[in-house]
Amino acid sequence: MRCILLLFFLTITADLFCQETAAARVRSLLAKATAQRPEFGDTSPQAGLAIRHAEQAMAIAGKNKMAREFHEAGMLKIEALYATGKVQAMEQMLLSTKDSLKAEVARNISRHYNDGYFCPRDASKSVEYARLSIELSQGAKDLTRRVNGLNQLAYVYLRSGDADKAEEKFTEVVRIASRLRSEHASFPYLHLMLINEWRGYLNKAVQIGLDGIRHLDFTGYTLYKTSIYLHIARMYWMLSDLEKSIEFFRIAQQECFRQKQEVGFWFSTRGMIDHLLTLQRPEEARRLYDEAYQLIPSPKENEAYILQRLASARLNIVFRQYAIVDSCLAQALRVNAGSDYGVAIDRAYAERYFSTKQFDKAKTAIEKSLSQPEAWSVYNIAEVHQFAYRVDSARGDLASALSHLHVSKKLTDSLNVSAKARQAEELTIQYQTEKIKRDIQFKEQTIQLMEKQQALQAAAFGETRLKFVIDSTEKQNRLLSMSATAAERDKELAVNQRNIDQLQSDNASRQSRLENATFTRNIILLVVLLLAIMLLMLYRQFKAKQAANKLIDKKNTRLEELVKQKQSLVEEKDWLLKEIHHRVKNNLQTVISLLESQSHYLDSEALSANQVSRNRVYAMSLVHQKLYQTENVASVQMDVYLRELVDHLRDCMDIKGIQFVLKLIQIQLDVSQAISLGLILNEAITNSIKHAFPNGTNGAIIEVEMDRKEEGELVFLIRDNGIGISADLQKSRPTSLGLKLIKGLTEDLEGRFEMNTKSGTAMTITFVPKDPFSSLNGVLA
Numbered sequence: 001m002r003c004i005l006l007l008f009f010l011t012i013t014a015d016l017f018c019q020e021t022a023a024a025r026v027r028s029l030l031a032k033a034t035a036q037r038p039e040f041g042d043t044s045p046q047a048g049l050a051i052r053h054a055e056q057a058m059a060i061a062g063k064n065k066m067a068r069e070f071h072e073a074g075m076l077k078i079e080a081l082y083a084t085g086k087v088q089a090m091e092q093m094l095l096s097t098k099d100s101l102k103a104e105v106a107r108n109i110s111r112h113y114n115d116g117y118f119c120p121r122d123a124s125k126s127v128e129y130a131r132l133s134i135e136l137s138q139g140a141k142d143l144t145r146r147v148n149g150l151n152q153l154a155y156v157y158l159r160s161g162d163a164d165k166a167e168e169k170f171t172e173v174v175r176i177a178s179r180l181r182s183e184h185a186s187f188p189y190l191h192l193m194l195i196n197e198w199r200g201y202l203n204k205a206v207q208i209g210l211d212g213i214r215h216l217d218f219t220g221y222t223l224y225k226t227s228i229y230l231h232i233a234r235m236y237w238m239l240s241d242l243e244k245s246i247e248f249f250r251i252a253q254q255e256c257f258r259q260k261q262e263v264g265f266w267f268s269t270r271g272m273i274d275h276l277l278t279l280q281r282p283e284e285a286r287r288l289y290d291e292a293y294q295l296i297p298s299p300k301e302n303e304a305y306i307l308q309r310l311a312s313a314r315l316n317i318v319f320r321q322y323a324i325v326d327s328c329l330a331q332a333l334r335v336n337a338g339s340d341y342g343v344a345i346d347r348a349y350a351e352r353y354f355s356t357k358q359f360d361k362a363k364t365a366i367e368k369s370l371s372q373p374e375a376w377s378v379y380n381i382a383e384v385h386q387f388a389y390r391v392d393s394a395r396g397d398l399a400s401a402l403s404h405l406h407v408s409k410k411l412t413d414s415l416n417v418s419a420k421a422r423q424a425e426e427l428t429i430q431y432q433t434e435k436i437k438r439d440i441q442f443k444e445q446t447i448q449l450m451e452k453q454q455a456l457q458a459a460a461f462g463e464t465r466l467k468f469v470i471d472s473t474e475k476q477n478r479l480l481s482m483s484a485t486a487a488e489r490d491k492e493l494a495v496n497q498r499n500i501d502q503l504q505s506d507n508a509s510r511q512s513r514l515e516n517a518t519f520t521r522n523i524i525l526l527v528v529l530l531l532a533i534m535l536l537m538l539y540r541q542f543k544a545k546q547a548a549n550k551l552i553d554k555k556n557t558r559l560e561e562l563v564k565q566k567q568s569l570v571e572e573k574d575w576l577l578k579e580i581h582h583r584v585k586n587n588l589q590t591v592i593s594l595l596e597s598q599s600h601y602l603d604s605e606a607l608s609a610n611q612v613s614r615n616r617v618y619a620m621s622l623v624h625q626k627l628y629q630t631e632n633v634a635s636v637q638m639d640v641y642l643r644e645l646v647d648h649l650r651d652c653m654d655i656k657g658i659q660f661v662l663k664l665i666q667i668q669l670d671v672s673q674a675i676s677l678g679l680i681l682n683e684a685i686t687n688s689i690k691h692a693f694p695n696g697t698n699g700a701i702i703e704v705e706m707d708r709k710e711e712g713e714l715v716f717l718i719r720d721n722g723i724g725i726s727a728d729l730q731k732s733r734p735t736s737l738g739l740k741l742i743k744g745l746t747e748d749l750e751g752r753f754e755m756n757t758k759s760g761t762a763m764t765i766t767f768v769p770k771d772p773f774s775s776l777n778g779v780l781a
Helices: 001-034 043-065 067-084 087-096 101-115 123-139 142-158 163-176 183-199 202-219 225-238 243-257 262-278 283-294 302-320 322-336 342-354 359-370 378-396 398-601 604-629 638-652 671-691 727-732 738-749 774-780
Strands: 633-637 658-662 669-670 700-708 714-720 754-755 762-767
Touching: 001 043, 043 067, 043 163, 067 087, 067 762, 087 101, 101 123, 101 142, 123 302, 142 163, 142 183, 163 183, 163 754, 183 202, 183 342, 183 738, 202 225, 225 243, 225 262, 225 283, 243 262, 262 302, 283 302, 283 633, 302 342, 322 342, 342 359, 359 378, 378 398, 633 638, 633 671, 638 671, 638 700, 638 738, 669 671, 671 700, 671 714, 671 738, 671 762, 738 762
Parallel strands: 658 700
Antiparallel strands: 633 669, 700 714, 714 762, 754 762
């Protein structure tokens, strides 16, 4: 039972740990996907990192049932796919997704086809996917995504030039999302303002903008707020209400400053300055510019900088500070670089030249401004033609002046007629709306009157019902008196019956107590018997445990004796192994001594061969010396062994000027592998000393490195910076004795041999290290 509980607890703990680990992994992937979110239009390979991280987060979150993280990762993936133009991946995601993300995928596919950035614009497909997004959100009862889908569909209609359908869908969003706290529910107000502005319904556009501001205040979001304020200010300018326009420009300026929107800040500031100068209030305009300049003196965005320079130029023309005006316009023209503010700069130049009575230059500037009518609204064009009339009048060109005056008057009359017609239409709509309201009020009053009549009828019915209830109550009282008499008789019978029942109950109680006493006695006897049996079993278990403990003690004593015997044998074998290594080392030293004695009678070439043989024998002797000097008789500490071998070679060959660089990891190897590596090192260093530096050893370096790869293999490298081995030498001596020996020893190591002769000679031996104790298994067995 305890094992089952422990297993259950460990399972729960493991599940919780896995969930915590998965949650941390998902949070890390979401942070990476957010940080690497691509900009729109970015198709570089780096842009795909956000998509991969979001997909990994979705996989882990879906496996661990983390709904919120799964949704967040899905949204990041959709945004990244849309920004990089991967429409096929979005269409595949639309087929595979089953939750509320499906509507969001369809909406972003609609955006892709509507943008026309990555492919030609396809309005029909954009409408199709926007409607699919609306259907999916309705099926999921997701009001926020339904609002997003309707906004997208309306925007597609608007870009396609179908203002009626766009207005219908935007109005539906306003209707269904009036109490929805979402920033997307404020999107239609701005576009409904634009639609009514294009149609000339300026008062209606202002009312829609004010409704949009109220909705934004209700939701707490600030997106679109500054744009709506700026459009309301512009509507009031078109309606010739400059005071109201200044009021809303000021609100927009403050909102833009809070949101750090430099362009909107200076656009609203410039609008207020133009209106104040039109109203002949230049000092107030100067104070306004100084306050704005203290808040944002150096805009970082080019568009904001141009607006600031234009506002300063317009103000200084009035105060006749023409040096400042020329500087501001030159700076604006330099930063402009073909943006939409070229006509505004030309208009400012025209005013500057007109103010200084340079009428010909003013004429050139105003004509250049009028050459781009697509950059102006109808209101602006009428105003520019009016200014052109003043310029031509000053020049004495009456024909051109009358032409500009005619165009300005025609546009102004057209706007006034259109405005009056639209105002009449707005009044008609307002009258019809009020009529409908009056009809609704009349119907409500009629309903209230009918409710009062129903209340009177209900009161009359209540009186009739009360009389009936009184008559029924009198009849019921008579029945109650008759029932009371019968009840007294029944009461007497009940008392007698209770007495009989009491006697029967007392008898049953006595019988029950007797049975309980008998049952209790039996239970006590049974418990005593069980206790006796348990005591007997415990005693027998105690005796059995004592016997078992004695047996275990005997076995433990025998095991200790066997362990001591085994330890003694192991120590004896270790001593014998050390003695063997010692004697082998002594024998090898004897061989070295014999070779050294023989060297006195040899010529130089034989003496060199003798020295090589002595070094080879010393390399083997040093291994056995290390084995009997340490406690570990199965392996050799390679970093110590190789350093001593290099020191021996340097001393016995009496070389100067060669620098040895050793980079060795700490590792122990089997005896056979250690001897092979020592002989390889001896051959390689001897070869480098003899042949690598024929021009002297000044600056000569021999490097010896040993490192471990991630796969577990060891890499042994001997490299010098000498002259290397030429191709002719390799052909003349392809298999020298030293090279044969190195290759043979590499085969003994079961490794790979590589040699590189560029920039010196480098020999690399790659092999797998053996278990140092594998060679002792037979000895210790």
